[in-house]
Amino acid sequence: MLITTDQLYHKFQECTGISTDTRRITPDCLFVALKGANFDGNQFAEQALAEGARYALVDDVTVADRNPQCLLVSDGLTALQDLARHHRQTLTIPVIGLTGSNGKTTTKELIAAVLSKKYLTYATVGNLNNHIGVPLTILSLNEQHELAVVEMGANHQKEIELLCSIAQPTHGLITNVGKAHLEGFGGIEGVRKGKGELYDYLAQHGRTVFINSRDKTLMAMYRERLKTLRSDTVFAEAIFYPAVEAAAVEAAAVESSETPIELLQESPVVIYRDSAGQAITTHLPGRYNFENMTGALAIGDYFGVSPDEANHAIADYNPTNNRSQVIPKGTNTVLLDAYNANPSSMAAAIRQFAATPAKRKAVILGDMYELGTESEAEHTALGKLIAEGKFDLVILAGKDMQYALPFLPKAYYFPDKFSLHNWLMDNPMTDTHVLVKGSRGMSLESVVPFI
Structure with a gap:
């Protein structure tokens, strides 16, 4: 039998918290089984209960029938959102x-x-x-x-x-x-x-x-x-x-x-x-x-x-989340802003870095994601902007950064990060300010140990 939002809220009040991940189960929490393209949280409900969850919110009747601590709803995500709305109103x-x-x-x-x-x-x-x-x-x-x-x-x-x-x-x-x-x-x-x-x-x-x-x-x-x-x-x-x-x-x-x-x-x-x-x-x-x-x-x-x-x-406030972090690395200084990137934030970061006084400046820039049909044009425009910065060293990584290359004849380009890491190890920098920025999928924070 499906549980109502009001009934679910009473169950939630018995719990110490909420989790959608079996790797983060705390004693007496409510586990919410969510589904995605490649996973079904219903299959982990009993594991969550075994690890200490008080209840598991599921939308699979066969799972709910196996354990009385499973609370059945028609859709796990919708139930989670409705539960939050109910709580917000209190x-x-x-x-x-x-x-x-x-x-x-x-x-x-x-x-x-x-x-x-x-x-x-x-x-x-x-x-x-x-x-x-x-x-x-x-x-x-x-x-x-x-x-x-x-x-x-x-x-x-x-x-x-x-x-x-x-x-x-x-x-x-x-x-x-x-x-x-x-x-x-x-x-x-x-x-x-x-x-x-x-x-x-x-x-x-x-x-x-x-x-x-x-x-x-x-x-x-x-x-x-x-x-x-x-x-x-x-x-x-x-x-x-x-x-x-x-x-x-x-x-x-x-x-x-x-x-x-x-x-x-x-x-x-x-x-x-x-x-x-x-x-x-x-x-x-x-x-x-x-x-x-x-x-x-x-x-x-x-x-x-x-x-x-x-x-x-x-x-x-000193960030530790790959956003606007200033990291000393030997004689180098790294500005790590690699949590995400889009044309607006990339332009702001590049202009700011170009105006930064430093003996030697290098940029390590990765692809900007989720631009759709505008990706080629935006990466091309980025190439022009990088060229205006007159940086001492330009390193580009990712599939779409190739569109920036026509304006940067002296840039180093790496389609993948493995090659980039190897190049950085073989060509160590000294006395250099380095801007590292790219979209989340690029995970460019991985280059910092090699600078």
């Missing part, structure tokens, strides 16, 4: 929803670091930001948490809409709109529409939005919603950072962040001047990370975190 804490083409995870970590100075804050763990990860994040919240920061990723339209229906954010921020997941979104306008689904939710439910006033695309998206939505469905507040532009004051409730900061240095790491005139040195490079910092500081200011504590949180 929570009264602020939930900050966060999306964007680039910088989501770094911004999420910075926001969480700032808010944690005053509140017991829970933030998305790692990159659990999709149709499975967001429900797991929501179900990890309990009555002790005072604030939540939920990262929402998407590679097609209507996905952010779905994630908003689960996370039900009370506040939200879009980092930017760029050329990411073009294949799934159907082009840059599709990306704009898809990311804008967060603004749609916040406006339609009278919630608070944080907007980077220096981002013309985000400002335009905000104004569009003011014009098209009915007067009874508009943002509760629009908080602009780092300042309110005169043209932005169109809403009934518009405020400015009380944290005016100024960028003093963007490489090799960001240094900014805070509202009290102090210079704050961070561990993150680049103007793009400065934009992430301003968002985190604006949210901290809104929630009453003192400027001193917020600045300490930003200054202390």
